[in-house]
Amino acid sequence: MEIRQDVDLTPYNSFGISARAAHFVSIGQPDELAAVFRHARQEKLRVLVLGSGSNILFVNDFPGLVLHMATRGVDLDESSGRVRVAAGEVWHDLVVTCMNKGFHGLENLALIPGTVGAAPVQNIGAYGVELGDLLVSVTVFDSAELRFRTLEREACEFDYRHSLFKQLAGADLVITEVELQLSRDWQPETSYRALSEALQQAGISEPTPQQLFDTVCQVRLSKLPDPARLGNAGSFFKNPVVSKQKYQALLADFPAMPSFPTDEPGLVKIPAAWLLDELGCKGQGRGGAAVHEQHALVLVNRNRASGEDIFMLAQDMSSKVLTRFGIALQPEVRII
Numbered sequence: 001m002e003i004r005q006d007v008d009l010t011p012y013n014s015f016g017i018s019a020r021a022a023h024f025v026s027i028g029q030p031d032e033l034a035a036v037f038r039h040a041r042q043e044k045l046r047v048l049v050l051g052s053g054s055n056i057l058f059v060n061d062f063p064g065l066v067l068h069m070a071t072r073g074v075d076l077d078e079s080s081g082r083v084r085v086a087a088g089e090v091w092h093d094l095v096v097t098c099m100n101k102g103f104h105g106l107e108n109l110a111l112i113p114g115t116v117g118a119a120p121v122q123n124i125g126a127y128g129v130e131l132g133d134l135l136v137s138v139t140v141f142d143s144a145e146l147r148f149r150t151l152e153r154e155a156c157e158f159d160y161r162h163s164l165f166k167q168l169a170g171a172d173l174v175i176t177e178v179e180l181q182l183s184r185d186w187q188p189e190t191s192y193r194a195l196s197e198a199l200q201q202a203g204i205s206e207p208t209p210q211q212l213f214d215t216v217c218q219v220r221l222s223k224l225p226d227p228a229r230l231g232n233a234g235s236f237f238k239n240p241v242v243s244k245q246k247y248q249a250l251l252a253d254f255p256a257m258p259s260f261p262t263d264e265p266g267l268v269k270i271p272a273a274w275l276l277d278e279l280g281c282k283g284q285g286r287g288g289a290a291v292h293e294q295h296a297l298v299l300v301n302r303n304r305a306s307g308e309d310i311f312m313l314a315q316d317m318s319s320k321v322l323t324r325f326g327i328a329l330q331p332e333v334r335i336i
């Protein structure tokens with residue numbers, strides 16, 4: 001275990017913000033975790049666990065220890081369709097590997113940036129599928145008790161872009177491995193509108209896994225910027241969930257406002273991108289930060305933005321939404 005000091009975090013966050021970590025360690029084996037946390041405890045250092053940093057905004061330098069999870073390993077049991085994956089694996093590579101081996105279910109989640117270990121934290125989801133639909137269990141290292149534990153899906157408390165791992169009760173848990181249930185015998189999930197429209201346009205009525213995967217990639221790439229080319233962290237805010245009454249009242253003033261059903265009958269989800277688009281946010285900027293031209297929910301590092309540029313732009317956006325629609329947007333991105 002090599003702990004480095006005063007490390008530039010630019011390569012470790014997809015916004016490409018040049019914050020610094022006072023201490024930094026990258027681990028390749030889960031059994032190194034006990035030593036890392038003993039050291040942090042001894043030195044009274046706060047620990048920040050990082051995968052590939054694709055859902056984080058550094059507004060400040062981090063004064064504690066950044067723990068970069070670089071563990072590797074994919075173990076697919078072909079008889080059961082269960083796959084156990086180390087936290088440091090790249091999510092999109094896992095999607096491709098499983099599909100190519102004939103095990104399906106992850107196709108809708110293609111091209112989501114980030115690592116496997118980060119996926120349960122925000123319960124990644126796209127085009128009608130959420131990680132929680134496929135997850136069997138998560139192995140965690142409990143840094144308070146210095147031991148490994150297995151949490152079954154129920155214990156992970158998955159919700160829309162939410163889980164136990166975002167709560168105080170999960171604050172001591174470091175995800176080291178994820179177990180998913182995939183299937184050979186597979187039904188495509190094509191209900192998401194942008195996806196069904198793209199399939200229809202391509203003249204595909206019953207997509208193969210590869211066709212569904214390709215279409216998801218095509219839809220994503222048409223709207224969402226590639227973080228390798230233009231720093232970003234995907235959707236900056238969650239889509240707000242409001243009561244049906246509130247939505248009906250808003251419709252009186254904004255008849256074109258779309259909504260999506262939720263699991264709760266009295267609540268609907270409103271696309272934050274629509275609210276922001278209505279306010280003319282696309283292309284607006286602050287310092288080196290800007291709202292993406294193709295998607296109003298995505299903030300980008302247009303020109304050497306500081307974390308504060310991005311944060312202040314996000315603040316402007318959410319206060320405009322609050323004033324106009326009476327809706328308080330919540331960030332999806334973790335802000336440090």
Ligand code: EPU
Nearest residue numbers: 126127234235237238239258271273274277294295296297
């Ligand atoms: N829309 C606009 N203006 C825009 C973009 C979208 O008005 O600039 C409206 C349209 O009405 C569109 C609706 O917003 O139908 C929804 O847009 P989109 O399909 O792009 O999805 P989203 O709700 O903005 C969510 C996730 C994405 C995920 C897509 C596809 C959240 C916060 N974001 O975005 O996830 O890829 O659905 O499932 O739930 C992420 O979490 O980082 C992320 C990118």
